[in-house]
Amino acid sequence: xxxxxxxxxRLSDDEIAELERVNxxxxxxxxxxxxxxxxxxxxxxxxxxxxxxxxxxxxxxxMFQLFSVFQRGAHAEGFRLFVPTMELLKQRRHEIPENATExxxxxxxxxxxxxxxxxxxxxxTVEGFLNQLEQETRxxxxxxxxxxxxxxxxxxxxxxxxxAEDWMDRWLADGSNWWAPEKxxxxxxMSAIIGTFDAGEALRELDLRVPGMVGPPHRVMxxxxxxxxxxxxCGKHDDAWQALTAAIDGQELDAVAERCAxxxxxxxxxxxxxxxxxxxxxxxxxxxxxxxxIDTTSLDAVEDVAAVARFHLLRGDRARGERRRAEAxxxxxxxxxxxxxxxxxxxxxxxxxxxx
Numbered sequence: 001x002x003x004x005x006x007x008x009x010r011l012s013d014d015e016i017a018e019l020e021r022v023n024x025x026x027x028x029x030x031x032x033x034x035x036x037x038x039x040x041x042x043x044x045x046x047x048x049x050x051x052x053x054x055x056x057x058x059x060x061x062x063m064f065q066l067f068s069v070f071q072r073g074a075h076a077e078g079f080r081l082f083v084p085t086m087e088l089l090k091q092r093r094h095e096i097p098e099n100a101t102e103x104x105x106x107x108x109x110x111x112x113x114x115x116x117x118x119x120x121x122x123x124x125t126v127e128g129f130l131n132q133l134e135q136e137t138r139x140x141x142x143x144x145x146x147x148x149x150x151x152x153x154x155x156x157x158x159x160x161x162x163x164a165e166d167w168m169d170r171w172l173a174d175g176s177n178w179w180a181p182e183k184x185x186x187x188x189x190m191s192a193i194i195g196t197f198d199a200g201e202a203l204r205e206l207d208l209r210v211p212g213m214v215g216p217p218h219r220v221m222x223x224x225x226x227x228x229x230x231x232x233x234c235g236k237h238d239d240a241w242q243a244l245t246a247a248i249d250g251q252e253l254d255a256v257a258e259r260c261a262x263x264x265x266x267x268x269x270x271x272x273x274x275x276x277x278x279x280x281x282x283x284x285x286x287x288x289x290x291x292x293x294i295d296t297t298s299l300d301a302v303e304d305v306a307a308v309a310r311f312h313l314l315r316g317d318r319a320r321g322e323r324r325r326a327e328a329x330x331x332x333x334x335x336x337x338x339x340x341x342x343x344x345x346x347x348x349x350x351x352x353x354x355x356x
Contacts (some may be wrong), residue, residue, distance in 0.1 A: 003095045004056065015052060022048050022057050030060075034068035042068075054093035059085065070114040076120075077112055079129065083136045083223060086143055108133065108146040109153070116157055117298045119334040123158075128316060145174040149189060155297065156193040157335070159343020168193050184215030184223050191226055196347065203230040221247055222260050229264025233351060237271035244268035257289035262304035263289045266311050287311050302331045302344055306352040313356040325353065 011019065021305050025045050032038040042061045049057035062085040069078040074181060083119065089096075110272060111129060115121045130151055137143040149169035155164035168190065171179065181185045195202035206227040213223060224247035232240035246267065248256045257265060272283035294304045309324030334345035 004097050007054070007095060011052075018048075019052055019057075022054065024054065026060055030064055034064075034071050034074075034223055037069075039065050039068050055088070055095040056097065059089050059092075059096065062088070066107065066110055068143060070111050070348050072319075073114075073118075075111070075125070075129075076114070079132065082111055083132065086133075086136070086146070088301035090143060100345050108143075112153065113299075116154070119338045121165055121338070123340060125336055126154060131342075145176040145179050149179065152193050153189065156196045157343075158339040159196070159341045159346070163195050164193055164197070166228075172233075181209065182212050182214050183232050186218035187213055188219070188226065191223070191230075195226075195230060196343075199230050199233040199351065203227065203234055206230065218259055221249075221251070223257070225256070225260040225264050226270070228268035229261065232267040234271050239271075240268040241271035253286065253289045254293075257286075257326055259295040261300065262290040262299070263307040264295050266304075267326060269311065283311075299335065302328060302335065302348070303352070305331065306348050310352050310356055313353075321356075330350070 008016075010017075022045060023343045025041070028049040029038060029041045029045060029269065032041070042065045043165075046058055046065075057204050062081060066078055066081055066085060069081065070208060071140035072137065100308060112126070114131065130147075133143070133147050148167050152167035152171055153162050155167060172181070172186075172190075181187075187206070188265070189210075191202045191206055206223070210223060212218075212225060213220060215223075225244060228240045228247055232245055232331045269283045272286065290304075291308045294301055294308070296305075305324055306328040309321050309328055312318075312319075312324060314322030328343060328348055332348055335344050336342050
C-alpha cells in the first residue's frame with residue numbers, strides 16, 4: 001500500500017465524502033478558462049484540501065493557479081506562489097499517486113517557458129527567476145534536478161552551448177526517478193537541448209533511447225515525430241518520411257499537427273510526394289495542417305515558421321515562402337536582442353535556409 005492509499009484508509013466516512021466534493025470541485029475548476037476567476041476558486045479549493053491534508057489536491061490546486069497566473073503575465077505573483085508550491089511538492093510527493101507526478105515534476109518549466117516565449121521579458125528577469133530557484137534549492141535541499149534542467153534549457157535558448165551542456169550533465173547525473181533516462185519527458189527535453197546545437201547528435205541520442213522509452217502514447221508519438229524531423233535535417237529524407245508515417249500511424253492529421261512539433265512534421269514531409277495517391281496524407285496536406293496549428297505566441301514559432309517558409313520556397317510558392325521567411329527572422333531577432341546573442345538568427349541561416 002502506498003502513502004496515498006494509506007492516507008485514504010485513515011479518513012472517516014464524512015472525510016471521504018468531503019474529499020469527493022473537493023475532487024469534484026477541482027475537476028470543475030480545472031476545466032475552466034484560465035484567469036482570475038479560476039484562480040479564486042482554486043485558492044478556496046486549496047484551503048479545503050489543506051483542511052483534509054490532501055497533498056494531491058493541494059498541489060493540483062496550486063499548479064493550475066500557477067499556470068493561469070503566469071499565462072496572464074503576473075510574474076511577481078507567480079513567483080510568490082511558485083517557490084512554496086515546489087517545496088510542498090518536494091516534501092510530500094510520496095503521498096501523490098505516481099501517475100500524477102510526471103506533469104508536476106515539470107512544473108518548473110511553466111514560469112520559465114512563459115518568460116522565454118515573450119521576448120519583451122528582459123534577460124535579467126529570467127535569470128532572476130533562476131537565481132531565486134537556485135537559492136530555494138540550496139536552502140531546502142530539494143529541486144537540484146529541476147534547477148539543472150531549467151538552466152540547461154535557458155542556455156540552449158540563448159545559444160550558450162558550454163553552459164547548456166554543463167547543466168544538462170548535472171541534471172542527468174542527479175539520478176532523479178522523476179527524470180529517469182527512459183521517460184519520454186526526459187528524452188524530449190534532452191533532444192531539444194542538444195538539437196538546438198547539433199541535429200546529428202540529437203538524432204544519435206534519439207536512436208539510442210527511442211527503442212526503450214516509456215510514457216503516455218501521445219508523448220511517445222511526439223518523440224518519434226521529433227526523430228523524423230531530425231532525420232530530415234540530417235539529409236535522410238526517405239527515412240524521415242517513413243519514420244513520420246510510422247509515428248503518426250493512422251492518427252487524425254489535425255490531432256498530430258496540434259500535438260507534435262510543427263517544424264518536425266513539416267521537415268519530415270520533405271521526402272513526401274505532393275499527394276500520396278492513397279489514404280495517407282500528402283506533403284501539402286501535412287504542411288497545411290501543421291501551418292494552421294503553429295502557436296505564434298511561443299518560442300517554438302521561430303523554427304515552426306521557418307520550416308513552413310522553407311517548404312514553400314522549395315516547392316515553388318516563392319511569395320508565401322519569402323513572407324514566412326521574413327516572419328521567422330523577425331521572431332528570431334526579437335529573442336536574440338533580449339538574450340544578447342545571435343543564436344536564433346544563426347540557426348535559421350544554418351539549418352533552415354542554407355539550401356534555399
